[in-house]
Amino acid sequence: xxxxxxxxxxxxxxxxxxxxxxxxxxxxxxxxxxxxxxxxxxxxxxxxxxxxxxxxxxxxxxxxxxxxxxxxxxxxxxxxxxxxxxxxxxxxxxxxxxxxxxxxxxxxxxxxxxxxxxxxxxxxxxxxxxxxxxxxxxxxxxxxxxxxxxxxxxxxxxxxxxxxxxxxxxxxxxxxxxxxxxxxxxxxxxxxxxxxxxxxxxxxxxxxxxxxxxxxxxxxxxxxxxxxxxxxxxxxxxxxxxxxxxxxxxxxxxxxxxxxxxxxxxxxxxxxxxxxxxxxxxxxxxxxxxxxxxxxxxxxxxxxxxxxxxxxxxxxxxxxxxxxxxxxxxxxxxxxxxxxxxxxxxxxxxxxxxxxxxxxxxxxxxxxxxxxxxxxxxxxxxxxxxxxxxxxxxxxxxxxxxxxxxxxxxxxxxxxxxxxx
Amino acid sequence: xxxxxxxxxxxxxxxxxxxxxxxxxxxxxxxxxxxxxxxxxxxxxxxxxxxxxxxxxxxxxxxxxxxxxxxxxxxxxxxxxxxxxxxxxxxxxxxxxxxxxxxxxxxxxxxxxxxxxxxxxxxxxxxxxxxxxxxxxxxxxxxxxxxxxxxxxxxxxxxxxxxxxxxxxxxxxxxxxxxxxxxxxxxxxxxxxxxxxxxxxxxxxxxxxxxxxxxxxxxxxxxxxxxxxxxxxxxxxxxxxxxxxxxxxxxxxxxxxxxxxxxxxxxxxxxxxxxxxxxxxxxxxxxxxxxxxxxxxxxxxxxxxxxxxxxxxxxxxxxxxxxxxxxxxxxxxxxxxxxxxxxxxxxxxxxxxxxxxxxxxxxxxxxxxxxxxxxxxxxxxxxxxxxxxxxxxxxxxxxxxxxxxxxxxxxxxxxxxxxxxxxxxxxxxxxxxxxxxxxxxxxxxxxxxxxxxxxxxxxxx
Numbered sequence: 096x097x098x099x100x101x102x103x104x105x106x107x108x109x110x111x112x113x114x115x116x117x118x119x120x121x122x123x124x125x126x127x128x129x130x131x132x133x134x135x136x137x138x139x140x141x142x143x144x145x146x147x148x149x150x151x152x153x154x155x156x157x158x159x160x161x162x163x164x165x166x167x168x169x170x171x172x173x174x175x176x177x178x179x180x181x182x183x184x185x186x187x188x189x190x191x192x193x194x195x196x197x198x199x200x201x202x203x204x205x206x207x208x209x210x211x212x213x214x215x216x217x218x219x220x221x222x223x224x225x226x227x228x229x230x231x232x233x234x235x236x237x238x239x240x241x242x243x244x245x246x247x248x249x250x251x252x253x254x255x256x257x258x259x260x261x262x263x264x265x266x267x268x269x270x271x272x273x274x275x276x277x278x279x280x281x282x283x284x285x286x287x288x289x290x291x292x293x294x295x296x297x298x299x300x301x302x303x304x305x306x307x308x309x310x311x312x313x314x315x316x317x318x319x320x321x322x323x324x325x326x327x328x329x330x331x332x333x334x335x336x337x338x339x340x341x342x343x344x345x346x347x348x349x350x351x352x353x354x355x356x357x358x359x360x361x362x363x364x365x366x367x368x369x370x371x372x373x374x375x376x377x378x379x380x381x382x383x384x385x386x387x388x389x390x391x392x393x394x395x396x397x398x399x400x401x402x403x404x405x406x407x408x409x410x411x412x413x414x415x416x417x418x419x420x421x422x423x424x425x426x427x428x429x430x431x432x433x434x435x436x437x438x439x440x441x442x443x444x445x446x447x448x449x450x451x452x453x454x455x456x457x458x459x460x461x462x463x464x465x466x467x468x469x470x471x472x473x474x475x476x477x478x479x480x481x482x483x484x485x486x487x488x489x490x491x492x493x494x495x496x497x498x499x500x501x502x503x504x505x506x507x508x509x510x511x512x513x514x515x516x
Numbered sequence: 517x518x519x520x521x522x523x524x525x526x527x528x529x530x531x532x533x534x535x536x537x538x539x540x541x542x543x544x545x546x547x548x549x550x551x552x553x554x555x556x557x558x559x560x561x562x563x564x565x566x567x568x569x570x571x572x573x574x575x576x577x578x579x580x581x582x583x584x585x586x587x588x589x590x591x592x593x594x595x596x597x598x599x600x601x602x603x604x605x606x607x608x609x610x611x612x613x614x615x616x617x618x619x620x621x622x623x624x625x626x627x628x629x630x631x632x633x634x635x636x637x638x639x640x641x642x643x644x645x646x647x648x649x650x651x652x653x654x655x656x657x658x659x660x661x662x663x664x665x666x667x668x669x670x671x672x673x674x675x676x677x678x679x680x681x682x683x684x685x686x687x688x689x690x691x692x693x694x695x696x697x698x699x700x701x702x703x704x705x706x707x708x709x710x711x712x713x714x715x716x717x718x719x720x721x722x723x724x725x726x727x728x729x730x731x732x733x734x735x736x737x738x739x740x741x742x743x744x745x746x747x748x749x750x751x752x753x754x755x756x757x758x759x760x761x762x763x764x765x766x767x768x769x770x771x772x773x774x775x776x777x778x779x780x781x782x783x784x785x786x787x788x789x790x791x792x793x794x795x796x797x798x799x800x801x802x803x804x805x806x807x808x809x810x811x812x813x814x815x816x817x818x819x820x821x822x823x824x825x826x827x828x829x830x831x832x833x834x835x836x837x838x839x840x841x842x843x844x845x846x847x848x849x850x851x852x853x854x855x856x857x858x859x860x861x862x863x864x865x866x867x868x869x870x871x872x873x874x875x876x877x878x879x880x881x882x883x884x885x886x887x888x889x890x891x892x893x894x895x896x897x898x899x900x901x902x903x904x905x906x907x908x909x910x911x912x913x914x915x916x917x918x919x920x921x922x923x924x925x926x927x928x929x930x931x932x933x934x935x936x937x938x939x940x941x942x943x944x945x946x947x948x949x950x951x952x953x954x955x956x957x958x959x960x961x962x963x964x965x966x967x968x969x970x971x972x973x974x975x976x977x
């Protein structure tokens with residue numbers, strides 16, 4: 096029966112066709128899935144690549160090139176009374192007594208005059224500081240590690256002036272020119288030579304700036320969140336406040352810099368590049384973040400808490416300040432820390448208000464000129480010398496470590512204290 | 517005299533008055549019994565402490581702000597100030613040196629005149645410091661005693677304190693409004709001043725951007741303030757190149773993590789992706805300038821583009837796109853999650869594969885939310901500063917070649933304001949006009965995006 100055979104063949108062909116179609120559909124499904132996985136892996140791969148390249152060159156930034164030699168103070172070349180080394184001007188007394196010459200002479204004797212000429216200009220200061228800390232060294236033979244110039248450091252890496260490279264290689268083979276861990280990087284400030292720079296000045300500036308930001312943004316943010324969530328009447332005025340806060344959260348950070356420049360620096364012209372003005376500018380930027388997260392945290396406290404407190408006779412202020420706020424605090428703190436972490440990494444608004452000056456000493460307070468970590472990174476990244484590349488990466492590692500610690504703290508707070516009602 | 521002394525005084529007075537008033541209210545408690553006293557003793561304490569600290573504290577803050585000016589005025593009236601240069605940087609330098617000397621005799625000096633001014637500074641400082649402390653004390657005592665005399669068992673101290681708290685709450689929430697108006701006012705003020713020098717039409721539609729901050733301020737050359745190349749650079753880097761990276765990667769990541777990934781992978785991958793948004797922009801900028809840009813230059817030269825330079829729009833845009841991925845992905849995540857489950861289940865029940873469900877049902881349904889997310893991401897990208905400052909270059913040009921340097925609005929704001937230009941110069945003022953444009957555009961993008969999201973949410977509820 097050809098007709099029935101025909102009828103039979105039709106579904107068969109259909110089945111075969113649908114089987115191939117199904118195969119195609121499943122293949123498309125698999126392709127799509129792999130594409131998705133690829134997108135996730137690519138994004139994470141970029142993150143890993145970023146962090147690994149930073150760490151790889153940053154590790155070298157925590158090191159510097161040093162010339163190892165000994166200085167014999169017992170020979171009596173340095174005639175300084177140890178009692179004189181107690182005062183503030185001890186380093187000046189040592190300089191007057193010829194410490195600088197003694198150091199370069201000792202270096203020249205042990206590694207030759209060519210190498211001694213490549214000592215960093217203030218290498219003698221490190222020896223001086225050791226003598227001030229321990230005057231008994233004045234009667235001893237002292238082993239010292241002296242930083243060399245940027246040129247010599249480059250030569251040790253196999254870069255820079257070709258004339259210096261054989262000397263660097265020879266000294267390195269003799270074990271007199273080494274790359275050593277430079278913990279001073281964490282305690283010095285900005286300088287003109289990559290070998291002599293440190294991060295402490297910028298870090299201290301960042302800490303001052305963050306302190307100002309926190310002192311302003313946290314109370315204002317929490318109080319606004321309380322007002323909007325608990326007391327504000329539904330009217331035009333409240334709507335205006337809400338719109339302002341949502342808009343501020345979306346305004347590019349550089350606009351806050353323009354505000355700081357046009358308003359704060361006009362009012363306080365003496366505090367150019369001071370952490371106080373920087374902190375105020377960042378506080379305006381951080382406040383909306385705190386308000387938004389604070390509102391969510393307050394919203395999450397169940398109404399039954401408020402009803403119970405009102406029921407036993409608390410006033411509306413007492414309800415909020417004695418019951419709701421303590422319960423919402425972990426959520427508010429989490430949001431605050433995340434906002435502060437963002438402020439800590441912020442560069443552009445601080446450039447606007449002049450925090451890009453060269454500041455070679457750590458700030459004494461919130462009104463003295465200072466730099467901050469991200470701006471310091473920006474400034475160093477502009478330097479041409481190769482030595483600064485490593486230092487920049489090292490500074491980035493310090494900054495990322497702080498951000499990681501802050502975000503870790505926020506996650507810990509959320510997991511440890513946040514209640515699910 | 518340290519400026520912190522009056523503030524510390526205020527703090528001390530506040531604590532003392534708090535203790536005194538609370539002790540006084542406790543005597544009411546003993547005399548009248550707990551039923552007869554309106555507020556707890558602590559509230560009496562707070563009431564008096566606030567009456568002491570608020571006026572005195574406000575005065576001390578204001579005094580800190582104005583007394584340096586008064587001291588300078590006093591010093592310049594001093595006979596020793598006759599040798600001062602009449603005006604200019606030198607005069608300021610000498611004055612600040614003398615001030616530093618007055619506080620710390622060991623401070624370094626470069627001008628002989630400043631030594632002569634030290635006694636004048638010290639006496640003026642002492643005089644105004646003493647005046648400040650006396651007025652602070654008077655205000656504190658006046659406020660405190662007036663408040664203290666009002667304490668009675670039936671005095672409604674709690675109501676008063678709560679009224680103050682409510683005022684503080686309202687004032688705190690006004691800061692946001694004030695900031696918004698402050699931004700608008702300062703941008704508008706400087707922008708109008710700029711438009712007095714350069715016509716707005718030339719600024720918005722001119723195609724030649726080469727301001728010279730060092731030129732004479734009066735001779736504004738309106739033709740060199742055409743910002744069109746900047747707008748194009750901003751859009752090309754932030755809205756085109758960055759989005760070409762961020763939209764596919766962000767959207768696919770969101771789809772994979774919400775629809776396919778195991779809970780364990782999702783739990784780990786999502787916070788890790790969020791880290792991309794938490795890395796400071798200066799780090800991205802450094803990464804772009806040091807690693808990405810040279811690679812792109814080499815690639816460009818390898819494929820025969822001679823103009824490929826070490827700073828390029830492509831490098832900045834790519835890295836910016838990476839930074840934006842988490843924004844796109846979390847917005848897409850939210851809007852896909854907002855699509856009702858019935859739609860997805862219906863499609864799957866009809867025999868559609870997951871891919872077909874996502875492509876034909878979920879993504880179309882979530883599209884308004886995704887578009888809004890992309891708009892937010894664009895507003896974020898065009899306001900981004902450090903990446904373009906470090907990797908995009910400074911030359912304003914209208915080109916579509918991504919291997920060339922290109923400049924953006926944010927870059928020019930930084931460039932115009934970090935020099936030593938004066939506030940009257942059109943180059944400096946142009947930064948505010950650019951800021952105004954940036955502010956308005958990001959505001960509009962956000963406003964539209966939030967509207968879209970809101971209407972879209974309502975559609976499914």
